[in-house]
Amino acid sequence: MDVYKPTSYALCKAIKQAKRQYMDQAMQKEGKDINIKEVMDCWTLQMGYPVVTISKNYSLDHSVTITQEHFVYDRDAKIRDPDLFNRSLQWQIPLTVAVGNSTYKSSEVILWISNKTETHKVGRMDEDMWLLGNINQTGYFRVNYDLHNWRLLIGQLMTNPEIISVGNRAGLIDDVFNLARAGYLPQNVPLQIICYLPQEREFLPWHAASRSLYQLDKLLDRTEDYSLFSDYVLKQVASKYHKMGWPLALTEGSVIQASYQTEELQREVIMLACSFGNKHCHRQAVSLISDWISSNKNRIPLNVRDIVYCTGVSLMDEDVWEFIWMKFHSTTAISEKKVLLEALTCSDNGFLLNRLLNLSLSSDLVPDQDVIDVIIHVGRNPHGRHLAWRYFREKWDILNSRYGEALFMNSKLISGVTEFLNTDTELNELKEFIQISGGGAGPALARAVEIVEANVRWHSLYQRQIFQWLRKSPNG
Incomplete structure (x- = not known):
């Protein structure tokens, strides 16, 4: 006798429905009337993602006002094309929040945000207590705060950053730069937040900062006052750069071990220092390139070769460009060829850049x-x-x-x-x-x-x- 076997599609659909029903029931047991399908539909069927703004109500009731809106870099587009942006785009957002001060951080609580604007109580909040949202960056949205709360968070980072988790430190940096670029915040707020970086010992926040700073750098790098910006960045990077130093140069038979996180952090700091014009970083890169040329032995540490090549080509004369060009043709290692080719594009010499474009x-x-x-x-x-x-x-x-x-x-x-x-x-x-x-x-x-x-x-x-x-x- 034939036994009925549902198709793969029907089986998957049945499993999904069962999972949704189970999750709905679990939510209802916790007193939350949340339909999982509706939650998922608003994330999968709508374009983009939201920015959640948390504003502390500085009164005795310890409440916060939470708003959500579609995050866009061009906020004027909402005025130019209201039909596109006024379609009541809103999400059901599981927002985790915690409060803290210089010595204490509360356990996180979860708030389900379904409306454009809501008011919630999140526990006791004194005047000097900051509020932090999207704990450990588990949600796909940006978080903004009122300016006083931003100042409290920056103060916390300056005095004791490790009260806030590594993931949230990186998330704060990424959010603040993108929010400022889109006009949600004054431009000085992201510049203020990076002042804590000399105390930062972890790779992820440095990586978030460098990625954001390079984006800002490309907007400013041809302006008359660019040196004001580059000098400011260098000041925040200098102490960490001198503390971490450079990886040891390669020697025959040497085995140099370092933890992955330490190696990546050192590389990130060196890249920032050389990119923004640290003179010691420039001298070190020139020295390593000169040693390679004179000895014909490449002792440049592998994880900083791209930085050294690019810095050397940008600072040294045409002979160095020709040397890198020759090495590009003679090497057979594909990864090394790509690094050498990219280095050739770092020259300050317009003639050489034109030549490379035409030859390519x-x-x-x-x-x-x-x-x-x-x-x-x-x-x-x-x-x-x-x-x-x-x-x-x-x-x-x-x-x-x-x-x-x-x-x-x-x-x-x-x-x-x-x-x-x-x-x-x-x-x-x-x-x-x-x-x-x-x-x-x-x-x-x-x-x-x-x-x-x-x-x-x-x-x-x-x-x-x-x-x-x-x-x-x-x-x-």
Whole structure:
């Protein structure tokens, strides 16, 4: 006799339904009337993700007001296109919160946020107690606070950062930079938060800071007052850089062991120091490159080779560029070839950057799959941004015919060469290019226009604000 066997689809559907019912029942036992399907639908069927703003009510009732809204970098878009953003986008958010002060942090409690605005009590909160949301970054949303709470959190990081977990320290840094970039916070708040970094001993918060600082750096690196920003960053990095030092140079037969976290933190700090112009870091990189050239033995530690190569090429003369170019052709190790090729894009010499761009596309000297990376990395170099942008437009027909069918490669090229354009002139050039080129790769180019418009808007709104604060800052 045949036995009925449900199809795989039907079986999976039945299992999912059973799981949802079980989770619904578990929630109801805890007194929470929450439908798991509704919770999941609002996260999977809506675009984007929310920003949750927690504002302490500084009164005797120890309550907080919690609001949610769709997080966007271009907040003016909500005004320009209200139909898109006023569709009552809202989420059911499991928000974990804790309160604390310089010596104490409470256990976390969970608040289910379903409405645009809600008021909750989260336990006793004195005037000097901070509130922290999204404990250990388990939720897919950003968290903002009222300015007084931000000041309390920054004060906590300055006095005893380890009261707050590593994951939350990294999350605070990532959130504060992105919130400020989108205009939810004054521009000085992220700059203030990095003042605690000399005390930070863990890799994740440093990594979050460096990633955010590089994004800000690319918005500011061609401005007249850029040195105010770079000097400020260097001041926060200097003590950790000198304390950690460099990994030991490789010698024959040497086995140098270090924990992964220590090695990654050391690398992150060295990269920040060299990128923002620490003179000792520059001298060390030049010394290692010079030793390699004179001895023809590469004793540069493996985990900082890309930093040393790039720094050396940017600071030293044309002979060093030629040396790296020669090594790029002679090595057979694919990973080393990529590092050497990227280093060649770090030059301050426009002639050499143009030469590399032309050689990459018109000869067999650069592997086909690396041509896009060359153009993108030249564009990330402030001395090469205009060159890469002009080259991209001049060679578009060739590039599009070569990579057009590989949509990922084409999108990578377009976003990579345009993401750091930030002047009105460059925005107009982009729009003109789209008209002339006939709008090929439409979605990627449309997205590029949005990003460049956001960069230009950011400059007009916030650049002056940053430099005004840096001039007055006692930590500058």
